[in-house]
Amino acid sequence: MKYCKKCVQPDTRPGIKFDEDGVCPPCRFAEQSCNPINWDERKKILDEIVEFGKKNNVSGYDCIIGVSGGKDSTRQALYLRDEIGLKPLLISCSYPPEQQTERGANNLANLISLGFDCISVSPDPVTWKKMMRQGFLKFGNWCKSTETALYASAPKFAIAYHIPLIFLGENPAIALGDLDVGSTTWEANRMKYCHTLKGGPEALLEDGITEKNLFWYRYPLDEELEWAKLRIVYLGYFIKDFTRFKNAEIAMNHGLIIRDDPPEDIGDTYGFEALDDDFVVINQMFKYLKFGFGKVTDQESEAVRLGKITREEAMERVKKYDGKCATRYIKRFCEYIEITEEEFWRVAESFRNKDIWEKDALGTWRLKYEF
Numbered sequence: 001m002k003y004c005k006k007c008v009q010p011d012t013r014p015g016i017k018f019d020e021d022g023v024c025p026p027c028r029f030a031e032q033s034c035n036p037i038n039w040d041e042r043k044k045i046l047d048e049i050v051e052f053g054k055k056n057n058v059s060g061y062d063c064i065i066g067v068s069g070g071k072d073s074t075r076q077a078l079y080l081r082d083e084i085g086l087k088p089l090l091i092s093c094s095y096p097p098e099q100q101t102e103r104g105a106n107n108l109a110n111l112i113s114l115g116f117d118c119i120s121v122s123p124d125p126v127t128w129k130k131m132m133r134q135g136f137l138k139f140g141n142w143c144k145s146t147e148t149a150l151y152a153s154a155p156k157f158a159i160a161y162h163i164p165l166i167f168l169g170e171n172p173a174i175a176l177g178d179l180d181v182g183s184t185t186w187e188a189n190r191m192k193y194c195h196t197l198k199g200g201p202e203a204l205l206e207d208g209i210t211e212k213n214l215f216w217y218r219y220p221l222d223e224e225l226e227w228a229k230l231r232i233v234y235l236g237y238f239i240k241d242f243t244r245f246k247n248a249e250i251a252m253n254h255g256l257i258i259r260d261d262p263p264e265d266i267g268d269t270y271g272f273e274a275l276d277d278d279f280v281v282i283n284q285m286f287k288y289l290k291f292g293f294g295k296v297t298d299q300e301s302e303a304v305r306l307g308k309i310t311r312e313e314a315m316e317r318v319k320k321y322d323g324k325c326a327t328r329y330i331k332r333f334c335e336y337i338e339i340t341e342e343e344f345w346r347v348a349e350s351f352r353n354k355d356i357w358e359k360d361a362l363g364t365w366r367l368k369y370e371f
C-alpha cells in the first residue's frame, strides 16, 4: 500500500494507477487546472451540449438531473437553470423510510422549494432490504444494489420522457482516480461500467428476488441509450470550482442542512456529504477494512490539492478519523437488515484485508503501511 506523494490517497483504490513519480491521477489533473486547461474551449463544448438539449427538447425539459437534495445535486440544479438557462427535470430515487434520514428528506424538499419539478421513485422496500442484506453478507457492500437503482433511474426517465440530456456531477476518474470509468472528460455514457455499477444486480438474485423485482435496478442497455440518442454529461468537467467544498458552500447558502456529529462518530471531517442516509458511515468503514481508506481520505486529499490544508495535516486527520463509525449506526443497521451484531462483526472481520492489516503487540489491528 503506497500513498500518493502529493496527497493522502493510497494505491489500493480500485481502478487507480499512480504515475512513475508516485502521484495519483486526481493530483495530476488538479495540477493541470492552473495551467493547460482551456476553460473557454470547455465552455464552447458545454454550449454545444446545451444547444443539443434545447434542440431535442420534445417534452418541455432540456435535461434530467439525478438528485438527492445534497450539495452536488443542489449546485448542479442551480447552475444549469440559473447560469446556463436550461429547464431541468429532477429525478430522485428515494430510500425506504427506515433508511432515509429526516435531514435528507428536508434537503430534498428544500431543493424542490427553490423552484424545480421533481419526480421521486420509491422502489419496493421489501426487495430493497433483501438486496441490501445480500450485498452486505456476500460483498461487504450494502449499497451494491442501491447504487445501481440511484444511477439507473435517471436514464430510465430520460428514455421514457424523451429527454435528451442527463447531467451528473464529477467524473470519478478526475475527482478520485477511478480510471475504470473509461473517460477523463465530460463524457459519461459509459459510466455504467464504473467500479460501483459493474456487474449489475445479478449477483444478488437470491432470497426470493427474481427478475420481476429488478426493474429499478437495471441500467438501460447500450442499444436503448443509443436509440434514445441520450447524452450523459459530467457537469463538473466544465466548472472550474466544482469541488465538494464550493458545492457545499453554495448549497448551504441555499438552505442545505449538514451533519453536526463529531468526525470520530461518522468518519467524515466536514459533515456535508451523503446526508440522506446514515448507513453510509458503515459502508465507509467497510471500505477502510477492504482497501485501507474511507471518506476522510477522499475529503482531505481534495483539501490538500486545493491548498486548504497541508499534506501533514491531512495525514493526521486520516489517521484519527478515517473508517470511524459510532456503535449507534451499527445497531440501527443490524436492526434494519435483521442480523445480530455478532454476525455484523463476523462479516466485517471476514472482509478485513490481511495484506494491508496486521495485529500489533496488544492485539489491535493496524494498517501495515502508514504514511
Ligand SMILES: [Zn+2]
Residues within 6 Å of the ligand: 004, 005, 006, 007, 008, 009, 023, 024, 025, 026, 027, 301
Ligand atoms: Zn494525489
